[in-house]
Amino acid sequence: MSEMRQTAKSSATDRPAPLVDAFARHITYLRLSVTDRCDLRCTYCMPEKMQFLPRNEVLTLDELHHLALGFIDRGIRRIRLTGGEPLVRRDMMDLVRALGRRLGEGLDELTLTTNGTQLAEHASALADAGVERVNVSLDTIDPALFKRLTRRDRLEQVLAGIAAARAAGLKVKLNTVALKGLNEIELPDLIGWAHGEGHEITLIEVMPLGEVDGDRMDHYLPLSAVRDRLEARWTLRSSSYRTGGPARYFDVEETGGRLGLITPLTQNFCEGCNRIRVTTTGQLYPCLGGGEQVDLRAAIRSADPEGALDDALDQAMRIKPARHAFRIDAHGQRPAQPRHMSMTGG
Ligand code: SAM
Ligand code: SF4
DSSP: OOHHHHHHTOOSTTOOOOOBOTTOOBOOEEEEEOOSOOSOOOTTTOOTTOOOOOGGGSOOHHHHHHHHHHHHHTTOOEEEEESSOGGGSTTHHHHHHHHHTTBTTTBOEEEEEEOSTTHHHHHHHHHHTTOOEEEEEOSOSOHHHHHHHHSSOOHHHHHHHHHHHHHTTOEEEEEEEEBTTTTTTTHHHHHHHHHHTTOEEEEEEOOOBSOOSSOGGGGBOOHHHHHHHHHHHSOEEEOOOOOSSSOEEEEETTTOOEEEEEOTTTSOOGGGOOEEEEOTTSEEESOTTSOOOEEHHHHHTSSSHHHHHHHHHHHHHHHOOSSOOOOOBTTBOOOSBSSOHHHHTO
16 A cells, blocks of 8 residues: 555645535545445345446555545544445455554544454454444344345354454444334344443434345334334433434433434434545445435546545535435335445445
């Protein structure tokens, strides 16, 4: 990885303007997708025969690094690496180490979202690089349902990965997509298990992103309905805790743990949005639920990469929409956005 780029863009004195959009929202959080590939095939995320991108369309490690540094120079303070599955990219840990060196120097936090299958192998190296917490996606702890949901028999590896992360000193937050008729009944137990293990857990509504096999909206479960089921078992107290993200939080009285709810379809959370997303091909999506996009790969491969990147980021700020455009129509399920979540990493 080129250290030259790292020093060339790190001057604090002539830093360009921060990223502020047309609605005066300060953008300080980047989700950077490092691969579209994955070793699982979650049924709500992608089809079994997912067509992955040709490798030459994907940004090189140097390009990802260069982009991330460009964002830090424009005031991005938190970076979450995601995918696809970030840990299936072979040179991923080099990027983590390189960005880890910017912690405390423009960057406040470096995190990652992972399915956990390869976490056991990488947990210590992540902690050594300065990562303090990881989000692990886990929709069930029932091995048969895990296999059905992800089309792979890997629950054991994921649980080992979570344990390794804890042993390495990483905080683990679990993300769970609530799915009607699938993990719906298990959710109260899953929350009890997560809190018993010392993990925070957040439930998410399934979003209409990309084509999958079958009808994803058959399993759409509004969290308003989940809440009733949870409250039959747990006492939920609304919490003032905020992370700057879209979740609303509750303290579960009996467990002493924290529960987050993300409700993109039933409740809008766009007013305080502070984030942007970049795909592994360098497309910047100012909104997960919108079609607007800016081509950063073209910018950084142009004759004037620094100037073109700054211009592209300014353009992204001009076009970031006020709110997302997710809709559930009365009959169904045409995805609001044709791209899969594995492009933008959630
Ligand atoms: N592979 C990693 C993982 O699963 O954590 C990172 C990428 S994955 C796309 C990020 C998150 O998006 C996961 O928590 C996953 O459950 C969620 N996700 C994927 N497709 C979704 C959809 N259509 N609606 C809501 N969440 C989705
Ligand atoms: Fe892979 Fe994550 Fe999508 Fe599941 S949700 S298929 S783990 S990218």
